[in-house]
Amino acid sequence: xLDTKRFFKLTDGADYLVVAKSPEHAEQIxxxxxxxxxxxxLPYDEAKERRLLSWExxxxxxxxxxxxxxxxQAGANPVPLPQCAIGDxxxxxx
Numbered sequence: 001x002l003d004t005k006r007f008f009k010l011t012d013g014a015d016y017l018v019v020a021k022s023p024e025h026a027e028q029i030x031x032x033x034x035x036x037x038x039x040x041x042l043p044y045d046e047a048k049e050r051r052l053l054s055w056e057x058x059x060x061x062x063x064x065x066x067x068x069x070x071x072x073q074a075g076a077n078p079v080p081l082p083q084c085a086i087g088d089x090x091x092x093x094x
Contacts, residue, residue, distance in 0.1 A: 005086055007063035011054045012037045012047060015092040017066055019084045023055065029089055 008026040010016040020026035030044055037047035047053050067078035068090040
């Protein structure tokens with residue numbers, strides 16, 4: 001059975017879009033990336049414990065309206081989030 005793509009948005013001042021199999025998988029993707037969250041530069045689990053993060057799951061039709069860049073090279077075109085692979089994540093700050 002193929003894993004179904006699901007789309008998640010995490011907000012901590014910046015927005016993160018994550019393509020994952022489940023909410024737990026989305027958390028693990030960002031945890032594994034070693035991102036520091038909030039102005040304090042907290043690791044994921046500490047920011048979560050302090051309730052500084054806000055998650056929402058995006059329905060497929062709403063995810064289709066989100067455009068992301070797969071490359072930071074000049075001339076790169078944005079693609080709809082559903083075209084991305086499970087495990088991909090993007091940040092509004094980069």
